[in-house]
Amino acid sequence: MLGIFVLAPILIGTIAYIIRDTWAKPLLFLFQFSYVAFAFSQFLSVKANGPIIWNTGGYTDGLALSLFADSLSIFMVLMTSFIYLAFLIFAVNADYFHSKFYFMFLVLEGLIMGLFLSSDLFNIFVFSEVSTVVVSILIMLNKEKQAIYDGMIYFFVNVIGSSFLLFGAGMIYRTFGLLDIRAVSAAMPMLEEPQAMILPYAMMIVTVSNKTAVMPLFSWLPKAHGTPSAPPVISAVLSGLYIKSGVYLFIRFNQMFAPVIDMQSFFFWVGFFTSVMGVIMALGQRDIKLFLAYSTVSQVGLIVVGLSMGSNVAYWGAVYHIFNHALFKSTLFLTSGLIEKEYKTRNIHEIRGLFRRMPWVGAATAFAVLGITGAPFFNGSISKYMIANGTKDAGITLLLNIINLGTILSYVKYSAMLFGKSREEQPGKPERIAAATAFVLGVISLFTGLFGEFLTEFFFGIELQVDTAEYIKKSLVYVFMLVAGVAFYKGLLKRDRILERIGTTELTFNGIITVMTGYFITILVFLSSVL
Template structure:
């Protein structure tokens, strides 16, 4: 029953909170392993037999409150359940891993499952609202002044953003008398003209665009994901998993409106500019958590580009990049937490000698950086290969290479932490569980690249054939980008200047709300022109 995916983590979180003793942590681990195994079994059922539907109360499909699992949604469920095991292992000895934390942490997992599986627009709104509250509390859990400020900005921005979805869902219900995504999609074929859907589409896409943190609606994300005092695993779950719920809803809502509205070209350019602005902002940061947070913006932009290239190859490449990004970005945030704990600073220019001082952490970090930059044999190279293979247009290829070189330049800067000598900060005892979890995810970045063809077939049913000569050419281009990134870092970034000034530009709360309204107006105007 699909409802187990939503209810079970919440119930286990409540039980663990109540018992509050030495049995709570074993309960969480035993549950999570069993939960991931159940997710895998349901993944195999969907793979072999097709989509699963669970209707409450036995009511008619399309009218009942439904949970729906197809190849994409069950993949998201499986990915989340498995990566959560690594998060729990990482946190097991942490000071913050107490009853209140793991209660909220498990509740968030259940809410994410609800977002992936729910087929009802109002239910999606409810899951978004409740998850917003839970995420805000997790950001503020250490009760430091900056964390409270960042958490409240996140909360109010996202609550206002979710209201757009509520209004859009209301207009859908007024028009069709339905809220089920699949039923609404079928009903849209009966419309006499698409213009009736302009306002609901615009409203709902504002919420989705805010949740995915696309340009110009991303200013909240660095505050939430890069909050200095937030536990590393919170930043990891937000950037690695939770942000993907917005991307997933983008896919679902576009499928729902597909009979009457096609905005692929609009969102292609939104994705491109999001990716470029994200890596430019990352280049101007000193704080390693902010570098990673802005690169979440950039990588989500790349995913949006792939989803909107009107190509099956690029689409499934983008979906595979969702998986890859969850792995290497989670690794980077987890290792960033250990690096800060060891060195006592988050300044990328003050951290040196990581290979000598924390060799296993350095190895996990290196694997994750090779993954995100698309190094040959690592997972990012496969998903980026698929996205690039989705076009034969020379202009689009140039745009993709701009994104890739920007990512490479940023992580050349990040990689300077690995080398040199540094005695800053007192040595601390390494947590073997945290190192093991991070190293496992880092190695996974390599393994999911080596077995990329087989995984694409297994996870998505998409046959990927990597052309050896093309892949070799992209490997050569990657090496040239590394050389260019090193030159750019030493010539421009290292000396500060304009890039750093740009990196410190951010919108206030009023600015974010104004951007939201402007984005809605621009989207509606584009729809009127196109339709």
């Protein structure tokens, strides 16, 4: 049954590409609605009966090529299928919604599902490589010069990054004679010399760190997610969903090596500096797409911090933030496309009066901004509350507050688009279905906050008890940070040119590969010193 998640989107995309007529769109939407329903039924099955395992050819578990669905992977599948449906609805009347687009778009959906469900290291490598090709084609869809350059940079950086995974998997197979993640994890405690895992771990973690775009490996991400000519739905799927496959593999690979290697303290600091650097780079952007791309870097850093705190509630808070980020960042990228189309610019400083000119798009943007900054009652406040409750250490709490202050500060700049007067007083008329889809996603950011306690219990089996007094305290801290952020931005950062100079700094291809090599060496040295 799990094979349907991988094969069905590819098959339906192929059929839709072949028929290329008025039947293609109804087929796509009928399939995606059914796909979401099937994902939900499998989620309920895992929730009620435990993990689902599908082994090819009836071979022994651990030796066969396997698809494995537990509470985490099936949640990622359900999240992806639902948001993919929203993307298809958003793009249905767009000029780029043609046979080539929806063929590649659905193929990518199947490959993402393969990354979430595959239990075999070589299969993960194959899904990663093929998805890299598909994403590169989607980035270059409009065949503009800049898009082709960005797509090729993305392709080569990620192909080189994935080669580390292949070599690491080969060393794992040489040691254990196994490639199944669960089987390898069970065999890890039997190792007489844990130091033998230093090299394969370093190789494999470089691949997922690159896919996750943690510091200092994030230079490729703005090129891919912020490509000027890429349709907004492509930027949304890359930043809202596809990057989560890297986070998911980060979780799985660290779980696999956990019996012999513990890198939580290392990645806590990697996540923190990733988040801070993402904020700094976002503040230096004028282009709304590049701003949102660097913001994704910052939010991924926060997720890595939550995953690396050694706390169960912080771990599930980070997982819930994966879902929340998929919602509000998808909303922001979708609305950015509508804003660009209406204002004929992507310059944040030239866009004003969004509430007046595009009320529904402005409302969707506002909901998403409130979500990502962790405003009271919105989804980000719940996931950040869970992450913060994962520690009683005042120092770590301070670091988490610094991250959130940075997020608020950056979105003070972004939110300036909502207010003021537009150069044209006549209200715009964005495509109704697209605007309505973005608005609904924004509203969901509110409802997934209001019902956060119920949803965390339903999705993860975590009985979250939000302490009212503590939540009010954190809400007051948020208000204080918001006031401080507005004052600081208007007083100092609005006219500062240093951040804009920093924001335009980017690495060449050679620089990206050099940094990747340095990151690999750093992990080797760190592990050699602690094991």
